Amino acid sequence: MAMASEAPKDGFRLSMLIYDTRFRSFTIQVIVLILVLLGIAWLVDNTIANLAAKDKDINFGFLWNRAGYDIEQQLIPYTNDSTHGRAAIIGLLNTLVVAFWGCIFATIIGVFAGVLRLSKNWLVGRLMTVYVEAFRNVPLLLWIIVVFVVTSETAPQPKDFKVTADMVQNGTEPAAQKLLFDTVAITNRGWNIPAPLFERPLGVLHLGSVPVNLSFLAILAVVVGSILVNRAIRRKARLVQEDIGIRPVTWWKSLAVLVLPVVLLLFALGFHLDIPAFPTDENGVSKGFNFQGGILVMHSFTALLIALSLYTGAFIAEAVRGGVMAISRGQTEAAYALGLRPGRTMNLIILPQALRVIIPPLISQYLNLTKNTSLGIAVSYLDLRGTLGGITLNQTGRELECMLLMMLIYLTISLLISSLMNAFNSAVKLKER
Amino acid sequence: MKKSVFLGAVAAAALSAGVASAATLDDVKARGELLCGSNTGLTGFGAPDANGNWVGFDVSLCRAVAAAVLGDPAKVKFVPTTGETRFTALASGEVDLLVRNSTWTYSRDTDLKFDFVAVNYYDGQGFMVKKDLGVSSAKELDGATVCIQTGTTTELNLADFFKFNNISYTPVTVQDDSEAQRQYLAGACDAYTTDASGLAASRATMADPENHIILPEIISKEPLGPAVRHGDNQWGDVVRWTFYALLIAEEKGITKANIEEVAASSTDPEVRRLLGLEGDAGVMMGLDNNWAKNAIAANGNYGEIFEANIGTATPIGLARGLNALWTQGGLQYAPPLR
Structure with missing residues (x-):
């Protein structure tokens, strides 16, 4: 008689969608999905209706029009005759270059600060605590502005480097001097650093509209080749060592392989440095407003880079500290028992294991840093936000298009970074078999 | 079926939301307050004074419009906008x-x-450059670093000017006038470029205005004026004729001080139409007939507003120049009010 849960005879009723646990979760999902889709449809429809009311359309054609404005920092050639699309790419590259170096510096700072914060040395530990707390708890924008104002207002003006007619007559020196054997000038506009130049360059390859300097490619190829040969030498030395127990002396071979080819190539290319200097007339009196030659690294770039690195570094330091503390104390004790010194214990035992804990939070810090580069507008750094989302948006009046495009680009960058880091994470994570 | 009805309702709601904003005049009257987009702070043109009251040449026009529409020049809310945010x-x-x-x-x-x-x-x-730079013409600025406000026409003119004269420059793009001034004074740029009136206004607020010169070259035409949304012609008319009322008042010698006297005694038909003593000029536009009288009484006529805020007697010290009335060799000309 005791038949368990006999199926109802009268088949499917509507109320079962709510009262029957077999269907309820499905019902809820369908309702929520419909609501979400309706919400999206409403947003899109509202946008279109309001644009129509203002007699505007959605059109990306402006990207191919002449931009008409200049950008101070450009990694690929750009003039005011280039298109808005190219201006956006210049901005994107400016964003990426800050994000790239920012991630590297922030990681270095973060790992050092995180490990040192755990130091038994009272002073070092407290100093790192102060650093982490100061940077984590003050808004990034303030740090960017502080660093920018400090770097730009403490340095002398370019005109202080100029030699005037009076100075030539009296034999006095200008108020400010270049540093590092007269090669680097730090002004309140930026760093004027020497630029590498070649007397006999290999030429330039044009890939579409992006020029590729073959000389730099050749140097890169030689350096990579040297490193590969050096690794082969060291591997051979290790085999010999494993075989007969004595490691052959290789340092001079390594040195020769690493240095000689590059030096020879640079010599062949006629390498020399283009040192920034003021043009002078026949009496040695400086002319012009700015240093000529060399490379000008604007303070807006350095300030943004420094502030982003220090700020994100503080967060990474906490992730590193957490990762190190997650490794059981027994690991350290076992390493000490084997006679490893504290430094090598950290490098060889603790950090490699801590990496597995550190990497996931590291991904979000890299994403934060990349998105935070958009604060560069505060110090006149023309990144993607400054070009596409700033000047182009304003001059063309295409707010919606520019914003959508900019969001799409930031989304793409972020997804790329996180997929790269996820791949790295799965390479180092604990392999369970 | 149900879904399509709902979607239709949503679309109708969205459409009606879009259409509702078309008649600005009605909105302003219903709100009892005019929302006026102003500068974030440009002395003489639009900036809060020591007591937080907005004053300036542009601000006075907003107050005149508020007086014409709402009868009270104080019923304005000023919304500070940057060069970048103003049009949005x-x-x-x-x-x-x-x-x-x-x-x-x-x-x-x-x-x-x-x-x-x-x-x-x-x-x-x-x-504008510092005097000790020894520059007397903009064409000598080859290789200079120039501070420029982003989101302005000046940005494009600057690129065109240097390109046309075949000289180079480094732009420093800044957000607003105060940041441009800071960078210019700190020497982060050799020259600051914007409208000549803006330069004069900036120079007036500096500690040492005598050490800065405005170069003689004027590299572009910059007709500055009040803007409204396209397609709302009634509201456009209100703003346009409020401004013209101020011009006509100057032409006819009607000032803030003598407006009541003129209204009582004038026999000039155009003055009588302007001050609402004759005809229905205000009603034609959807205002009451006192509109122009209120607008002029707010801050005086065009000439008074000019002299009080940016004229030669103020620290900004701009001459009337092109902005004199057409009767005095300038370009300011109002169509007949009839």
């Missing part, structure tokens, strides 16, 4: 009217869908 603020309906030394250009008029209803200041772009 106007297009989205955040402000009813933009009086913020904005240049009337073709693309802003057509593509951006705005109407510049009048020109309240005929200007041109200039350069």
Whole structure:
């Protein structure tokens, strides 16, 4: 008689969608999905209706029009005759270059600060605590502005480097001097650093509209080749060592392989440095407003880079500290028992294991840093936000298009970074078999 | 079936939301307050004074419009906008009217869908440099670093000027006038470029105005004027004729001080039409007939507003120049009020 849960005879009723646990979760999902889709449809429809009311359309054609404005920092050639699309790419590259170096510096700072914060040395530990707390708890924008104002207002003006007619007559020196054997000038506009130049360059390859300097490619190829040969030498030395127990002396071979080819190539290319200097007339009196030659690294770039690195570094330091503390104390004790010194214990035992804990939070810090580069507008750094989302948006009046495009680009960058880091994470994570 | 009905309702709601913002005049009357897009702070043109009251040449026009529409020049809320945010603020309906030394250009008029209803200041772009730089012409600025406000026509003129004269420069793009001034004074740029009137206003606020010169070259035409959204012609008319009322008042010698006296005694038919003593000029526009009288009584006529805020007696010290009335060799000319 005791038949368990006999199926109802009268088949499917509507109320079962709510009262029957077999269907309820499905019902809820369908309702929520419909609501979400309706919400999206409403947003899109509202946008279109309001644009129509203002007699505007959605059109990306402006990207191919002449931009008409200049950008101070450009990694690929750009003039005011280039298109808005190219201006956006210049901005994107400016964003990426800050994000790239920012991630590297922030990681270095973060790992050092995180490990040192755990130091038994009272002073070092407290100093790192102060650093982490100061940077984590003050808004990034303030740090960017502080660093920018400090770097730009403490340095002398370019005109202080100029030699005037009076100075030539009296034999006095200008108020400010270049540093590092007269090669680097730090002004309140930026760093004027020497630029590498070649007397006999290999030429330039044009890939579409992006020029590729073959000389730099050749140097890169030689350096990579040297490193590969050096690794082969060291591997051979290790085999010999494993075989007969004595490691052959290789340092001079390594040195020769690493240095000689590059030096020879640079010599062949006629390498020399283009040192920034003021043009002078026949009496040695400086002319012009700015240093000529060399490379000008604007303070807006350095300030943004420094502030982003220090700020994100503080967060990474906490992730590193957490990762190190997650490794059981027994690991350290076992390493000490084997006679490893504290430094090598950290490098060889603790950090490699801590990496597995550190990497996931590291991904979000890299994403934060990349998105935070958009604060560069505060110090006149023309990144993607400054070009596409700033000047182009304003001059063309295409707010919606520019914003959508900019969001799409930031989304793409972020997804790329996180997929790269996820791949790295799965390479180092604990392999369970 | 149900879904399509719902979607239809949603679409109708969205459409009605879009249409509702068309009649700005009704909105302003219903709100009892005019939302006026102003500068974030440009002395003489639009900036809060020590007591937090907005004063200036552009601000006075907003007050005149408020007086014409609402009968009270104090019923204005000033919304500070930067060069970058001003047009978005106007297009989205955040402000009813933009009086913020904005240049009337073709693309802003057509593509951006705005109407510049009048020109309240005929200007041109200039350069300011420090005297000790020893520069006397903008063409000597080869290789200079130039501070420029982003989102302005001046940005494009600058690129064109240097390109045309075949000389180079480094731009430093800044957000607003105060940041440009800071960088210019700190020596981060050799020259600061914006409208000549803006340069004069900036120089007036510096500690040592005598050490800065404005170079003689005027490199562009910058007709600055009040802007409204395209397609709302009634509101455009209100702003345009409020401005013209101020011009006609100057032409006819009606000032803030003597307006009551003139209203009582004048026999000039145009004055009588202007002050609402004859005809229905205000009603034709959807206002009451006292509109022009209120507008003029707010801050005086065009000439009074000019002299009080940016004229030669003020620290900014701008001469009337192109902005004199047409009867005195300038370009300011109002069509007949009839």
